[in-house]
Amino acid sequence: MTFDGLWDELAPVGRDAGSGGYRRFAWTRTDGELREWFTGEARRRSLDVMSDRGGNLWAWLGDPDADGPGLVVGSHLDSVPDGGAFDGPLGVVSAFAALDALRESGWRPSRPLAIAAFSDEEGARFGVACAGSRIITGALDADRARSLADVDGTTMAEAMAAAGHDPARVGRDDEALRRVGTFVELHIEQGKGLVDGDAAVGVASAIWPHGRWRLDLRGRADHAGTTRLADRSDPMLDLAAAIAKARAAAAEHDALATIGKLAVHPNGVNAIPSAVTAWLDARGPVEADVRKVVAAVGAAAGVTPAEESWTSATAFDAELRDRLARVLAGADGKPAPVLPTGAGHDAGILSAAGIPTAMLFVRNPTGVSHAPDEHAEPADCHHGVRALAQVLENLA
Numbered sequence: 001m002t003f004d005g006l007w008d009e010l011a012p013v014g015r016d017a018g019s020g021g022y023r024r025f026a027w028t029r030t031d032g033e034l035r036e037w038f039t040g041e042a043r044r045r046s047l048d049v050m051s052d053r054g055g056n057l058w059a060w061l062g063d064p065d066a067d068g069p070g071l072v073v074g075s076h077l078d079s080v081p082d083g084g085a086f087d088g089p090l091g092v093v094s095a096f097a098a099l100d101a102l103r104e105s106g107w108r109p110s111r112p113l114a115i116a117a118f119s120d121e122e123g124a125r126f127g128v129a130c131a132g133s134r135i136i137t138g139a140l141d142a143d144r145a146r147s148l149a150d151v152d153g154t155t156m157a158e159a160m161a162a163a164g165h166d167p168a169r170v171g172r173d174d175e176a177l178r179r180v181g182t183f184v185e186l187h188i189e190q191g192k193g194l195v196d197g198d199a200a201v202g203v204a205s206a207i208w209p210h211g212r213w214r215l216d217l218r219g220r221a222d223h224a225g226t227t228r229l230a231d232r233s234d235p236m237l238d239l240a241a242a243i244a245k246a247r248a249a250a251a252e253h254d255a256l257a258t259i260g261k262l263a264v265h266p267n268g269v270n271a272i273p274s275a276v277t278a279w280l281d282a283r284g285p286v287e288a289d290v291r292k293v294v295a296a297v298g299a300a301a302g303v304t305p306a307e308e309s310w311t312s313a314t315a316f317d318a319e320l321r322d323r324l325a326r327v328l329a330g331a332d333g334k335p336a337p338v339l340p341t342g343a344g345h346d347a348g349i350l351s352a353a354g355i356p357t358a359m360l361f362v363r364n365p366t367g368v369s370h371a372p373d374e375h376a377e378p379a380d381c382h383h384g385v386r387a388l389a390q391v392l393e394n395l396a
């Protein structure tokens with residue numbers, strides 16, 4: 001099937017009618033629909049679908065246990081709250097479309113080949129990004145994964161069980177990893193590097209070090225209309241200091257820092273809060289600078305930020321990166337552009353686990369990501385499919 005046909009099939013799943021954005025959270029009914037779609041597309045192509053101990057889906061052509069390890073292409077299908085259509089699904093849909101185009105031309109891979117859909121990449125529900133790939137590589141402890149809870153108090157174990165994935169299976173999965181000889185993830189660019197470079201497709205060089213921290217700010221609940229200013233203990237003031245410092249410290253250290261999620265108690269207009277929990281996301285090219293930003297934000301708020309996740313810098317396999325840049329050279333013979341990203345990906349987790357890994361980016365005309373306006377032009381998506389097909393031909 002063509003890219004456009006596949007894209008249209010997937011488009012309505014999990015789309016919020018109000019915002020126009022996507023709410024595709026791990027181990028929900030919507031997630032189940034996405035998994036069914038993936039499994040259906042895989043079976044239609046006579047691929048063997050396997051679910052690993054992290055709940056990630058692999059659709060194999062050929063037998064990786066007998067003839068592997070193989071080449072794997074793919075991405076994820078889940079989204080952030082009110083996310084865009086492209087972050088994740090572009091890589092999965094492009095993989096099916098690229099395989100179809102090659103098979104129609106009579107091509108047969110000389111090694112096993114899989115299309116993968118990673119589970120819970122955004123961490124929107126349980127707070128840990130790339131949970132599926134972290135579980136199978138051991139970067140996320142099985143017991144910790146099972147006990148992670150969403151805002152309603154539902155644990156990942158309960159959510160998995162409700163979705164038909166046995167939480168007792170959760171854990172490091174060397175068998176699944178052994179099948180993967182090379183992983184290539186195609187993804188929409190989450191910035192404007194390719195716009196500036198005037199190219200439809202590029203190759204990733206590295207993922208910046210990045211992490212998430214929780215700031216627990218305590219105060220004393222009281223009446224907004226009767227408590228004198230001098231008598232207040234208002235954690236919102238500490239939050240304000242933290243937000244302002246996140247911006248200033250990031251600018252000072254050439255990094256990025258964002259407070260984008262809050263929980264306010266009791267969250268009443270006429271009540272001084274008793275507690276505010278804020279989540280800080282920080283990243284940048286240099287690990288030490290990111291750490292300095294986090295420490296400065298904590299000092300401004302008078303707390304020690306609690307680290308919820310941390311991912312060191314990932315440099316993708318240099319030989320593979322350069323090979324793909326050459327394979328995807330333009331008509332002028334110049335290699336495809338190579339660029340870094342501040343966003344984490346399953347490709348980064350697999351790379352850190354020692355699997356030769358590469359990423360392709362597809363141009364994003366506005367650079368907007370994790371928002372309903374995220375967009376890639378159809379012509380660039382088609383270019384991405386052709387690029388992925390070239391990669392399959394070259395590596396499989």
Ligand SMILES: [Zn+2]
Pocket residue numbers: 076087088121187345
């Ligand atoms: Zn993504």
